[in-house]
Amino acid sequence: MNRPRIPRQSDIARLAGVSQATVSMVLNDRAGANRIPETTQLRIREAMAELGYVPNIAAQSLRGGRSGLIGVHTFERVFPTAPDDYYREFLNGIEERAVESGLDLVLFASTRKPDGTRSIYGSGSNRMRLADGAIILGFEKNDDEIARLADEGFPFVFIGHREVAGVAIPFVTADYAAAMTPVVRMLASAGHRRVTYLAAPLRGFAQRERLEGFETAATGAFEVLSVDVRDTADVTADWVTAQLAAGATAIVAETFDLARALRLALDSAGFTAPADVSVISLDSDPRGEGPFSHVRVPRRAMGRRAVELLLAVIDGEGDPSASGSGSVRALAEPVHCDPPTSETVGAPARQAASAASPLTIAL
Amino acid sequence: MNRPRIPRQSDIARLAGVSQATVSMVLNDRAGANRIPETTQLRIREAMAELGYVPNIAAQSLRGGRSGLIGVHTFERVFPTAPDDYYREFLNGIEERAVESGLDLVLFASTRKPDGTRSIYGSGSNRMRLADGAIILGFEKNDDEIARLADEGFPFVFIGHREVAGVAIPFVTADYAAAMTPVVRMLASAGHRRVTYLAAPLRGFAQRERLEGFETAATGAFEVLSVDVRDTADVTADWVTAQLAAGATAIVAETFDLARALRLALDSAGFTAPADVSVISLDSDPRGEGPFSHVRVPRRAMGRRAVELLLAVIDGEGDPSASGSGSVRALAEPVHCDPPTSETVGAPARQAASAASPLTIAL
């Protein structure tokens, strides 16, 4: 009805008997620098309170060139249908850190190609531009789009190791390789000498780093009995039984879904961990605590780090490839993974028992 | 290195040999109204594509135009820590519908008071203005902030029934009351005559509508043995046992967390549903399929509807209290809930059995 218009600085200025510029200075605590006396400041603040002034964010953004928005682009859905949400922890960290810096998150829902898949340039122009920068996550490889993005000078950051020919891409990853050392040490000191490495079919950076790190760390400690690349559907009771029969006393699962599959396989074969076999997952389960002792992939911390890295890239005059600020380099360091706890790690089961008695149950 | 500055409308204009105003018109499809011929439009669009133009959100907002952004504000965290994410399905629907309209979502993470709680005006400014409108969800009551928001004429919409004195607030809710009819019918036709209603301590609109709807529907069909307001922690094996001993043959759980608690209580008391007692939950579990037959709260559809309602409010010249467009009214209708399936509904157990035999287990 009687909406008296949202008050702006000039309204305050009139009420306080000063100019709009003075109001702006007092508001932004530049009053000291420009020697506005306390009395005037007080008058202005009173007027602000009286009118209920709230700065117009659009005008601030326009003036300052920054919108205070951080884009988040996922090549898959942002809010997945399954309650089993792989991105959730990353987003958690991103949100948390964004809150701390007073930034808002833009989910680029509009970036969608007609066929339903996500694409940055699919809808014509790069809507991402409306944010100050973006964090990109997802497995799909879209090298050309990413190269173009970098070429435009748009500040962005990946979560997960990413390499595109000819373009230096800032990304946040975890130190998977280093995390393998405590895993190997834990197994070795428990007495294991023959270990099966259950590997995922998808060989991304994360998987390759785990395997390489594991093999390196295992050298001299124990024998990696087999590196078995296996789809979750093929992780069966029979497979587990065969591994134990072959002499493995411990199994290492490369990813959380392999760990889940392994849990089911163990159950149906009638084995328990660590009584019959020791198990460590090299990945944490997004659903919460996984079925086994596991390396703690610091997804939340990675999300936080991504925001920090992005801010550094934005401030670093947008050129991530420049020898640039040391902070960018430091922030791009892999994030430390916490070592696994030892619930499902024990002494090796006696071979005869592990090979024979459960078999009768399994068959 | 050679960043040629982000292109603006005047850059396009120069390239296409027209004025900036013309570019704006073509961009916003006002070209028809102002009779810009196809050929000119084409020239302008080509120039846009060539320069990779993206509108400046801040400028658009400042000017009062549309930014293509829909705000999402939650008084709690957007991405909660628990994998058990209550908002997820709403957000799913919101995202889905936003994609269809080519809108992007802004998660207002910055709206946070110093003490960590969320507040719209707490951080000093109403960042929401950046968006064309906002969808607000959350349980906290912040009547003054909401009233202020409405007073400013900012278009927003609630998910969940919301009432603030003196302000007409558009909201999206589900038709809980109507959903009670099939529940009652299902129980009654299975032969139940004495039913316990397990109610949540928090008596929000959703809870009150369920209870009232249930009582109304139950009139003449069966006796509502007791309406028991109970914290989840107090839903124990003993409580269940007492209910059955008192003659209840069915229990209705008002919320998903009560349903979960009830599941645990039944388990520990050694009862199964529907053999010993029939159970229906009046709420669906955000984690997926809940432990019992349940009314399907269409959260995803509500999310979609919220976007539609918001768009209507935005188009309705920002005054939701105006007698306004019929579409707003239609969109504000409660969303239909699908009736429960009947897995955990069966014939009433014989009273003697249900009262005696499990007791020995429970004690």
Next chain:
DNA sequence: CGCTTGTGGTTATACCTATTAGCGGGTAAG
């Protein structure tokens, strides 16, 4: 010829903020 109508745009302006340059007289430093 004088008038209207239509065409294809252009000019000017408002939106609101943050910042730079400056006002003109006095005092301190060189």
Next chain:
DNA sequence: CTTACCCGCTAATAGGTATAACCACAAGCG
């Protein structure tokens, strides 16, 4: 005696967009 700097502010401006108001010209009509 010149220069520098202080006071407490204000005026002017930029930032990119959307829109109302306008304009010059041409065609049609009587």
